[in-house]
Amino acid sequence: MSAPLENDILLRALAREPVPYTPIWLMRQAGRYLPEYTATRARAGSFLALAKTSALAAEVTLQPLERFPLDAAILFSDILTVPDAMGLGLYFADGEGPRFERPVRDEAAVRALTPPDPAGSLRYVLDAVREIRRALSGRVPLIGFSGSPYTLACYMVEGGGSEDFATLKRMLYSRPDLLHRILEVNAASVATYLNAQIEAGAQVVMIFDTWGGNLSAAGYIEFSLAYSRCVIAQLTRENDGRRVPVILFTKGGGQWLEAMADSGCDALGLDWSTDPAAARKRVGARVALQGNLDPLALFAPPERVRGEARRVLDAFGAAPGHVFNLGHGISQHTPVESVAALVDEVRAYSRKLRAG
Amino acid sequence: MSAPLENDILLRALAREPVPYTPIWLMRQAGRYLPEYTATRARAGSFLALAKTSALAAEVTLQPLERFPLDAAILFSDILTVPDAMGLGLYFADGEGPRFERPVRDEAAVRALTPPDPAGSLRYVLDAVREIRRALSGRVPLIGFSGSPYTLACYMVEGGGSEDFATLKRMLYSRPDLLHRILEVNAASVATYLNAQIEAGAQVVMIFDTWGGNLSAAGYIEFSLAYSRCVIAQLTRENDGRRVPVILFTKGGGQWLEAMADSGCDALGLDWSTDPAAARKRVGARVALQGNLDPLALFAPPERVRGEARRVLDAFGAAPGHVFNLGHGISQHTPVESVAALVDEVRAYSRKLRAG
Numbered sequence: 001m002s003a004p005l006e007n008d009i010l011l012r013a014l015a016r017e018p019v020p021y022t023p024i025w026l027m028r029q030a031g032r033y034l035p036e037y038t039a040t041r042a043r044a045g046s047f048l049a050l051a052k053t054s055a056l057a058a059e060v061t062l063q064p065l066e067r068f069p070l071d072a073a074i075l076f077s078d079i080l081t082v083p084d085a086m087g088l089g090l091y092f093a094d095g096e097g098p099r100f101e102r103p104v105r106d107e108a109a110v111r112a113l114t115p116p117d118p119a120g121s122l123r124y125v126l127d128a129v130r131e132i133r134r135a136l137s138g139r140v141p142l143i144g145f146s147g148s149p150y151t152l153a154c155y156m157v158e159g160g161g162s163e164d165f166a167t168l169k170r171m172l173y174s175r176p177d178l179l180h181r182i183l184e185v186n187a188a189s190v191a192t193y194l195n196a197q198i199e200a201g202a203q204v205v206m207i208f209d210t211w212g213g214n215l216s217a218a219g220y221i222e223f224s225l226a227y228s229r230c231v232i233a234q235l236t237r238e239n240d241g242r243r244v245p246v247i248l249f250t251k252g253g254g255q256w257l258e259a260m261a262d263s264g265c266d267a268l269g270l271d272w273s274t275d276p277a278a279a280r281k282r283v284g285a286r287v288a289l290q291g292n293l294d295p296l297a298l299f300a301p302p303e304r305v306r307g308e309a310r311r312v313l314d315a316f317g318a319a320p321g322h323v324f325n326l327g328h329g330i331s332q333h334t335p336v337e338s339v340a341a342l343v344d345e346v347r348a349y350s351r352k353l354r355a356g
Numbered sequence: 357m358s359a360p361l362e363n364d365i366l367l368r369a370l371a372r373e374p375v376p377y378t379p380i381w382l383m384r385q386a387g388r389y390l391p392e393y394t395a396t397r398a399r400a401g402s403f404l405a406l407a408k409t410s411a412l413a414a415e416v417t418l419q420p421l422e423r424f425p426l427d428a429a430i431l432f433s434d435i436l437t438v439p440d441a442m443g444l445g446l447y448f449a450d451g452e453g454p455r456f457e458r459p460v461r462d463e464a465a466v467r468a469l470t471p472p473d474p475a476g477s478l479r480y481v482l483d484a485v486r487e488i489r490r491a492l493s494g495r496v497p498l499i500g501f502s503g504s505p506y507t508l509a510c511y512m513v514e515g516g517g518s519e520d521f522a523t524l525k526r527m528l529y530s531r532p533d534l535l536h537r538i539l540e541v542n543a544a545s546v547a548t549y550l551n552a553q554i555e556a557g558a559q560v561v562m563i564f565d566t567w568g569g570n571l572s573a574a575g576y577i578e579f580s581l582a583y584s585r586c587v588i589a590q591l592t593r594e595n596d597g598r599r600v601p602v603i604l605f606t607k608g609g610g611q612w613l614e615a616m617a618d619s620g621c622d623a624l625g626l627d628w629s630t631d632p633a634a635a636r637k638r639v640g641a642r643v644a645l646q647g648n649l650d651p652l653a654l655f656a657p658p659e660r661v662r663g664e665a666r667r668v669l670d671a672f673g674a675a676p677g678h679v680f681n682l683g684h685g686i687s688q689h690t691p692v693e694s695v696a697a698l699v700d701e702v703r704a705y706s707r708k709l710r711a712g
Binding site for chain 1 (some may be wrong): 611683
């Protein structure tokens with residue numbers, strides 16, 4: 001039996017219930033802009049060792065909560081744990097992004113893919129979830145996450161990050177059958193993985209579709225959204241007697257919000273290119289909205305950060321169903337005092353806004 | 357007195373007049389996917405020498421027209437000629453994108469900026485325009501172009517390309533007054549530059565806002581669109597007794613089409629993320645639309661390329677006002693036979709589509 005949740009404002013906002021202030025958490029809030037994160041990572045030896053050592057992953061997950069009164073913790077992990085558990089050999093070259101030793105590029109490699117058993121090769125993630133829940137002791141809810149089936153496929157086929165994902169696109173346009181097969185395996189894997197996180201204690205889950213925005217409108221529906229929808233349909237939607245909300249975030253997906261809102265998710269993540277008022281008008285009251293300050297606005301002096309925070313809050317308005325966040329992960333060189341100013345302003349100004 | 361225009365189908369489509377088939381040209385159609393381009397570039401010694409030698413720039417401009425029955429030529433030039441002419445020192449590091457020796461990052465550098473005189477430091481561009489017009493001899497119209505004031509500012513402040521343009525964004529959020537000053541100078545410079553191209557013979561002009569999509573919705577209106585609008589308002593709109601249409605293209609700008617359509621332009625360029633039918637519904641008959649095949653679709657076998665071309669044509673439909681193009685510049689390794697198949701299919705299929 002878990003400790004009762006002291007701060008459930010995130011869950012209430014995601015359920016579009018009235019709340020006294022707008023909850024806030026930040027994508028990549030446990031990250032390199034925090035000196036204590038850098039220290040723990042140095043102890044771990046590498047990013048991957050940090051992500052794979054449950055005790056250290058739990059430690060960094062909690063660090064931002066010690067500094068800022070955030071309304072949620074988000075599991076510290078990598079977006080590519082699932083294909084790594086499939087045996088693709090995830091590694092990080094010095095100062096570069098993620099790469100796979102064995103990218104999935106031909107028919108044989110595609111046929112060989114099978115969904116990993118979370119209790120086996122992903123056990124370190126579930127251990128971290130359990131450890132974080134214990135350490136949180138009901139302070140705030142814990143958000144679990146996964147990359148979307150399409151975003152995982154982007155890395156799996158390309159072998160790493162890319163400006164244009166030309167290898168992936170070549171498969172998409174030349175052999176869509178192969179890509180669909182990868183996406184089926186990914187969707188089954190992600191659903192099982194997220195359910196295991198929920199069973200281990202995740203109270204919210206988020207699907208990060210970082211690269212869905214590189215598709216055409218029709219391609220997005222066919223290759224990304226269809227598989228995120230399939231994941232969402234398979235998820236356990238209750239934990240400790242409360243609904244487990246699902247947040248779907250497609251970076252660059254601002255043109256497709258109506259379709260995304262019909263995916264079965266509870267909330268949409270918005271990047272900073274989307275006008276909040278226009279988004280609300282387009283999706284109506286079907287889903288909550290999360291976002292969407294430009295992460296680089298945090299490079300301004302604190303007083304300007306506060307001004308930008310108020311602009312975002314005003315644009316979303318006082319209607320129920322807004323979770324404050326950045327429009328993308330926080331940047332490495334973000335000044336810590338800007339984050340403090342942001343969290344403080346969102347709390348204070350949204351109280352006034354919601355009190356009318 | 358210029359030769360009369362034999363193929364004016366692009367101009368008619370941009371004016372939203374009925375046409376027997378959908379005109380096609382390709383962004384970066386004179387480029388590295390063509391062996392003859394690579395040969396001329398090798399003769400020039402470097403990309404910049406090629407762009408700055410009018411006779412060679414004219415030569416490569418005409419090359420794709422010898423291979424494919426395209427409906428327009430577009431001036432071969434660099435997007436950063438204007439800041440180079442301001443004295444910022446454009447150069448290309450080996451295998452990398454453009455860089456400036458003297459980026460504009462502080463108050464003194466901003467105050468020192470002045471619009472260049474096209475007849476002086478940009479004369480090589482105008483000479484190329486005149487030479488191309490002579491060589492075209494009325495075959496198809498010539499499109500001139502410039503980077504948008506905002507996109508030029510991105511490179512000028514950052515000093516080159518960037519994943520997130522953090523330096524530019526820091527100025528935007530910390531010292532918006534400095535950025536506005538740069539944008540004012542850029543808008544005046546771009547207007548003068550495009551008018552000089554029109555006077556030299558450009559029959560259409562296009563504004564490339566490659567980086568406008570990195571802004572927030574409100575930021576786009578304030579820092580990009582306001583200045584493109586200001587450029588458009590100053591343009592000479594007639595040449596040889598015909599209207600000179602203006603095409604505005606913001607990569608990643610699909611959420612802002614309504615505002616863009618009110619900028620005074622004649623046509624909007626669409627990247628491949630925008631659904632053509634949805635775009636037409638949103639902007640009505642105010643502007644023509646240009647686009648929007650994913651450039652990487654050209655990596656598929658020719659038969660699949662033809663299928664993708666038909667999908668795009670069907671999505672735009674038979675209403676007047678569509679110019680076929682890619683959603684971004686053509687990629688370096690594109691197979692030439694895919695381009696041939698694309699141009700052929702667009703011509704043949706759009707004739708049928710438009711014949712009803």
